[in-house]
Amino acid sequence: AQTVTQSQPEMSVQEAETVTLSCTYDTSENNYYLFWYKQPPSRQMILVIRQEAYKQQNATENRFSVNFQKAAKSFSLKISDSQLGDTAMYFCAFMKGGSQGNLIFGKGTKLSVKP
Amino acid sequence: DGGITQSPKYLFRKEGQNVTLSCEQNLNHDAMYWYRQDPGQGLRLIYYSQIVNDFQKGDIAEGYSVSREKKESFPLTVTSAQKNPTAFYLCASSIATDSYSNQPQHFGDGTRLSIL
Numbered sequence: 553a554q555t556v557t558q559s560q561p562e563m564s565v566q567e568a569e570t571v572t573l574s575c576t577y578d579t580s581e582n583n584y585y586l587f588w589y590k591q592p593p594s595r596q597m598i599l600v601i602r603q604e605a606y607k608q609q610n611a612t613e614n615r616f617s618v619n620f621q622k623a624a625k626s627f628s629l630k631i632s633d634s635q636l637g638d639t640a641m642y643f644c645a646f647m648k649g650g651s652q653g654n655l656i657f658g659k660g661t662k663l664s665v666k667p
Numbered sequence: 668d669g670g671i672t673q674s675p676k677y678l679f680r681k682e683g684q685n686v687t688l689s690c691e692q693n694l695n696h697d698a699m700y701w702y703r704q705d706p707g708q709g710l711r712l713i714y715y716s717q718i719v720n721d722f723q724k725g726d727i728a729e730g731y732s733v734s735r736e737k738k739e740s741f742p743l744t745v746t747s748a749q750k751n752p753t754a755f756y757l758c759a760s761s762i763a764t765d766s767y768s769n770q771p772q773h774f775g776d777g778t779r780l781s782i783l
Contacts, residue, residue: 556709587771597710597757597774643709654725655700655772657709 554579556646558658565634566666572619573629573661575644583649586620586627591660592640600642603627605649634665670694671775673758678780680745680752688743688778690758699741700759700772703727710757716741745780755779 555578565571577586588600603611603620610618615635619628631638644658671692680686690699698717702710712725716735730749735741741760745752756779759772 561707589774595755595777597759599771599773602771645709654712654715655710657711659707659709 554581554584554646554648554656556644556656556658558642558644558661560661561659562662562664564664564666565631567634567636569634570630570632571634571663573631573642573644573663575627575629575658577625577627577644577646579625579646579648581648585647585649586618587645587647587655588616588618588627588629589643589645589657590638590640591643592637597643601629631663636665636667639663639665671758671760671773673756673775673778675778676776678778679783680780681783683747685744685746686780688745688756688758688780690741690743690775691739692741692758692760692773692775693739694760694773695738696760696762696773697738698761698770699735700761701725701731701733701741701743702757702759704755704757704777713743713756753781 557576584605586603590598590600601611601613601616610620615632617630641660643660645655674689700715701713704710711727713731714733716722722735732744755777757777758775761772762770
C-alpha cells in the first residue's frame with residue numbers, strides 16, 4: 553500500500569521569503585503521479601502543481617516549484633516570494649498510474665505567511 | 668462558469684438519522700469522488716465512480732452509500748450506521764483516467780456535517 557508523509561505539521565515564513573515544504577512517499581510502483589494541493593481557510597482544495605514520475609524535469613508553476621527525487625521518494629514544494637495569500641494548509645498527494653484516479657493524501661502542513 | 672457545487676454548506680444530523688449530501692458538476696467529467704476530512708488528517712476516500720451507474724468503495728466506505736444515476740450528480744448518504752459522522756466532506760471530479768494519463772481532481776467547497 554502507498555503512504556504519504558508530511559513531517560512538518562506547521563511552518564511559517566516571512567512575506568517575500570522562500571519556504572520549502574517536505575513530502576515523502578512509499579510505493580513499489582514505477583508509474584505514478586504526485587500533486588500538491590492548497591486548502592485556504594475557505595476549505596476549497598486547489599491544485600498547485602503536478603509531477604509525473606516518468607519525467608525527470610521538476611515541475612514549475614510560477615512561484616511554485618518542486619524538487620522531485622524519485623530514488624529517495626521525496627517530493628518537496630518550494631514557494632518563492634511568499635505572499636500573504638499563500639497562507640493555507642498544503643497537502644501532498646499520490647496517485648498510482650493506471651488507477652481509477654484514487655488520490656492518497658498526506659496529513660498536511662499548515663503554512664503561515666507573516667507580514 | 669464550470670465547477671462543482673456541494674450543498675448544503677452546513678448540515679446537522681440527529682442520532683439514528685440518514686442524511687444526504689449533494690454534489691453536482693457541470694465540467695462534463697466522467698469520474699467523481701467523495702472524501703472525508705477530519706482535523707489533523709488528510710483526506711480519505713469514501714467512494715468513487717468512473718461512469719454512470721457504477722461506483723466502488725474507497726478506504727472508509729462503511730456507514731456510507733452513494734448513487735450515480737446521472738453523470739452530473741454523485742450524492743452521498745451518511746447512514747445511521749456511521750457512528751462518527753462529524754467531519755468535513757469534499758466532493759471531487761476529474762476526466763476519466765486510463766493507463767496513460769491520470770488527471771488531477773477538481774474539488775467542491777465542501778459540506779460540514781455535525782451531530783446534534
